[in-house]
Amino acid sequence: MNICLVSAEITPFAKMGGLGDVIAAIGKYLARDGHQVKLFMPLYNTFAANAFNLRPIRFSKQVKLNMGHKRFKINFFYTLLPGSRAEVYFVDCPQLYQRNAVYTSDPDEHLRFAVLTRAAIKLCILQNWAPDIFHINDWHTALLPLYLKSIYANESMFQKTKTVLTIHNIGYQGVFEADVINDLGLSEFHFLFDSHDLYHGKINFLKNGLLHAHKITTVSPTYAQEIQTPEYGASLDGLLRKRARDLIGILNGVDYHEWNPETDKQIPFHYSIKNLAGKRKNKSVLLERAGLYKKWLSKPMVAIISRLVQQKGINLIMAVMDDILRRYEMSFVTLGSGDPNYEQYFFSLQSQFPKQVKFFHGYDYPLSHLIEAGADIFLMPSQYEPCGLNQIYSLKYGTVPVVRKTGGLADTVTLYDWKTQTGDGFVFEHYTAEGLRWALEYALTTYPYRSVWRKIMKNGMQKDFSWEKQIKEYEKLYTELISE
Numbered sequence: 001m002n003i004c005l006v007s008a009e010i011t012p013f014a015k016m017g018g019l020g021d022v023i024a025a026i027g028k029y030l031a032r033d034g035h036q037v038k039l040f041m042p043l044y045n046t047f048a049a050n051a052f053n054l055r056p057i058r059f060s061k062q063v064k065l066n067m068g069h070k071r072f073k074i075n076f077f078y079t080l081l082p083g084s085r086a087e088v089y090f091v092d093c094p095q096l097y098q099r100n101a102v103y104t105s106d107p108d109e110h111l112r113f114a115v116l117t118r119a120a121i122k123l124c125i126l127q128n129w130a131p132d133i134f135h136i137n138d139w140h141t142a143l144l145p146l147y148l149k150s151i152y153a154n155e156s157m158f159q160k161t162k163t164v165l166t167i168h169n170i171g172y173q174g175v176f177e178a179d180v181i182n183d184l185g186l187s188e189f190h191f192l193f194d195s196h197d198l199y200h201g202k203i204n205f206l207k208n209g210l211l212h213a214h215k216i217t218t219v220s221p222t223y224a225q226e227i228q229t230p231e232y233g234a235s236l237d238g239l240l241r242k243r244a245r246d247l248i249g250i251l252n253g254v255d256y257h258e259w260n261p262e263t264d265k266q267i268p269f270h271y272s273i274k275n276l277a278g279k280r281k282n283k284s285v286l287l288e289r290a291g292l293y294k295k296w297l298s299k300p301m302v303a304i305i306s307r308l309v310q311q312k313g314i315n316l317i318m319a320v321m322d323d324i325l326r327r328y329e330m331s332f333v334t335l336g337s338g339d340p341n342y343e344q345y346f347f348s349l350q351s352q353f354p355k356q357v358k359f360f361h362g363y364d365y366p367l368s369h370l371i372e373a374g375a376d377i378f379l380m381p382s383q384y385e386p387c388g389l390n391q392i393y394s395l396k397y398g399t400v401p402v403v404r405k406t407g408g409l410a411d412t413v414t415l416y417d418w419k420t421q422t423g424d425g426f427v428f429e430h431y432t433a434e435g436l437r438w439a440l441e442y443a444l445t446t447y448p449y450r451s452v453w454r455k456i457m458k459n460g461m462q463k464d465f466s467w468e469k470q471i472k473e474y475e476k477l478y479t480e481l482i483s484e
């Protein structure tokens, strides 16, 4: 199949969260299975383009794109996705993408991603390459089906092309004032847009994409159900219920070439399900790096690696953590950045408990591996979680997850059952401080039972969430869609 993936993020060129990882992995594993894959993203100035051997596409220089009254000239660059045959195309438009940031709150944010979307279509035409599938992601690229139905409706090469829109996070929808319709170049096609919103002076990128994409996916089966309810649907639940027949949940996978304690290049000591000794050594290195008491080596270490935003359940942590730290001999390590209020909380927790708590402020890829390898318990009490990747890495690293039963967390972590000795983590149901306290204390009080703990670790380490497996679900979806 010919598959064109369009996204605001592709790792390693741009990664703000899991989106970049997931798009890169889908591209890589589709190409491995023999499909022809092209990926598109903006040429941001946030990464060192020369480190990736980007080459200009000489046949498509200064390509004109009219967005209403605004005129853009686009160049394209190209490289291969590292370790893959998948081709990555970069849309070069300095006036839109040289902002020292992937996302902005600038007044032309709608244009930055509308131009990406149209440029992707345009280069397919210039290369005379007809995708079987345009796979678009989140609000940024959600308008692509509308462009195919309007400006490009007469392009014969797209007559059979199908569109798949993946929701990675319904919390971000791309809502703008209705007059941006001129910038989108779609004012004469206003009838394609949700009329109720237009009447109220708004355009919601994600919603309009959901109206027009052939199929809608999200990144876990549970989240696919949840977003059809008012609690999780962020006002799009009604529309999603209407489109339920075309909505499926496909769980994200993990690249075990990158996240595997037996081979991980980022950690000092390797270990495996058969020989766990290296984990303790990594913990010792991590305690040292964090400047925490060495005596905590034999006590549980709890960790978080996360964007520090409301979605991730930081409010619950704030409600219980200082009491728990007072009552248990344990250490607590957090790596992340985000909302300044949450950052402030972690800084003050650290100064309150300097021997027990370390806040690594910022983004640090190698450190995220060391934390996965060194910690005992991984905390992810999300309010909602479309999929979540870190709890899946944690399972592989024997770092027992404590999670809330929602979205992808519910689909990947199972509560340990003492009787049957099954399960691989500690799961609580309701989004309350009591829920988190129960699960975390359950984990902390189970930890001293060493043989039980090892059993829980091993149950998790055995699980397989590889992309080799998950990619088949996308291939199945594309195949069915093409043959419709």
Ligand code: ADP
Binding pocket: 016, 017, 018, 019, 021, 305, 306, 307, 335, 336, 337, 362, 363, 364, 365, 368, 387, 388, 389, 390, 391
């Ligand atoms: P989300 O996309 O909502 O942020 P995911 O769990 O899907 O959540 O993906 C987050 C990804 O970003 C993971 O690969 C995680 O390891 C990584 N990550 C998040 N914060 C940091 C950080 N401060 N340093 C390094 N990696 C981080």
Ligand code: GLC
Binding pocket: 017, 018, 019, 022, 168, 169, 219, 252, 385, 386, 387, 388, 389, 408
């Ligand atoms: C989003 C979600 C996260 C998911 C990721 C990749 O950022 O918050 O749960 O794993 O996208 O699909």
